[in-house]
Amino acid sequence: MLIYLLKRILLMVPTLFGALAITFVVIQFVPGGPVEQLMAEARANQRGGGEGGYRASRDNDAKQIAALKKQYGFDKPAHVRFVEMIGNFLRFDLGRSFLQNKDVWTLIKEKLPVSISLGLWTFLFTYLISIPLGVVKAVREGTRFDALTSLVVLIGYAIPGFVLGLFLIVLFAGGTFWELFPLRGLTSDNWAELAWPARITDYFWHITLPLICMVIGSFAIVTMLTKNTFVEEMRKQYVLVARAKGLSQKRVLFKHIFRNALIPLITGFPAAFVGAFFAGSVLIETLFSLDGLGLLSYESVVRRDYPVVLGSLYLFTLIGLVVKLIADLLYVLVDPRVQFTSVGK
Numbered sequence: 001m002l003i004y005l006l007k008r009i010l011l012m013v014p015t016l017f018g019a020l021a022i023t024f025v026v027i028q029f030v031p032g033g034p035v036e037q038l039m040a041e042a043r044a045n046q047r048g049g050g051e052g053g054y055r056a057s058r059d060n061d062a063k064q065i066a067a068l069k070k071q072y073g074f075d076k077p078a079h080v081r082f083v084e085m086i087g088n089f090l091r092f093d094l095g096r097s098f099l100q101n102k103d104v105w106t107l108i109k110e111k112l113p114v115s116i117s118l119g120l121w122t123f124l125f126t127y128l129i130s131i132p133l134g135v136v137k138a139v140r141e142g143t144r145f146d147a148l149t150s151l152v153v154l155i156g157y158a159i160p161g162f163v164l165g166l167f168l169i170v171l172f173a174g175g176t177f178w179e180l181f182p183l184r185g186l187t188s189d190n191w192a193e194l195a196w197p198a199r200i201t202d203y204f205w206h207i208t209l210p211l212i213c214m215v216i217g218s219f220a221i222v223t224m225l226t227k228n229t230f231v232e233e234m235r236k237q238y239v240l241v242a243r244a245k246g247l248s249q250k251r252v253l254f255k256h257i258f259r260n261a262l263i264p265l266i267t268g269f270p271a272a273f274v275g276a277f278f279a280g281s282v283l284i285e286t287l288f289s290l291d292g293l294g295l296l297s298y299e300s301v302v303r304r305d306y307p308v309v310l311g312s313l314y315l316f317t318l319i320g321l322v323v324k325l326i327a328d329l330l331y332v333l334v335d336p337r338v339q340f341t342s343v344g345k
Contacts, residue, residue: 085310108311121211137149168181191203229261233261
């Protein structure tokens with residue numbers, strides 16, 4: 001086990017390096033970099049009579065462009081910038097945003113409350129509801145309950161989250177009918193003045209609609225995976241033998257089937273965990289005016305804010321690799337028959 005852990009940790013290095021290298025190379029060929037973005041904003045400010053951070057003339061003053069390139073390090077060769085970036089990342093220095101003039105760490109921490117709120121509750125509700133529902137569907141396979149619940153979860157999966165969000169806004173957030181839920185933010189303006197029970201109520205009052213949009217599409221995948229896995233396990237020989245020995249249905253289900261059926265669910269755990277916490281949903285965040293990591297990542301790509309793009313990629317990839325390693329270790333806890341000693345032979 002120890003040798004396997006060391007191998008996996010060592011393999012994280014080229015994986016992380018490769019993801020950063022590919023992204024960095026692609027960035028070099030993307031038109032409209034941050035210098036061009038800043039020059040365009042400066043020209044727009046000049047036309048509107050405003051004072052920008054840089055005054056750009058109509059003929060694209062070469063001195064200003066050179067100054068911008070020097071300020072942001074674009075006067076250095078690409079390979080030098082890449083080596084410096086890797087060195088900074090090893091010290092967990094993610095750099096400074098070109099366009100917002102803030103540390104990338106600071107920007108990520110500012111967006112974390114939204115992403116943690118949506119991600120935590122989406123992840124918990126998805127698994128706490130879908131796994132029991134999938135188990136019940138497996139036990140009652142072929143019944144009317146199985147058919148109706150399959151229809152409901154598949155309809156929810158087919159409806160895009162932003163379409164459901166628009167429907168909920170129109171129906172419950174003052175769009176046309178009722179104004180039962182707020183339309184923006186995680187909390188009310190007077191949240192700090194409220195007592196703790198009122199704060200908790202206010203918090204859940206704000207995230208109810210976006211949480212419904214985030215969760216509804218995840219039910220089908222986890223529920224149907226759980227059901228199909230349990231059905232497959234229930235048909236295996238060891239289950240028939242256990243029942244023939246007189247063991248109760250409950251004991252067979254939770255002592256024998258449940259442990260084996262958990263393995264496919266654990267396989268998808270890392271992607272679900274990282275996706276729920278860090279991927280976010282740009283459209284959902286935009287609809288409900290929630291400024292999270294999903295919106296930050298999208299805006300940084302559109303505006304060519306490369307330190308934010310690469311810093312976020314480094315952090316999320318590292319977290320994903322660590323979570324994947326933890327998931328592999330969980331295999332052993334769920335099924336002791338899984339052995340890693342032969343890996344690499």
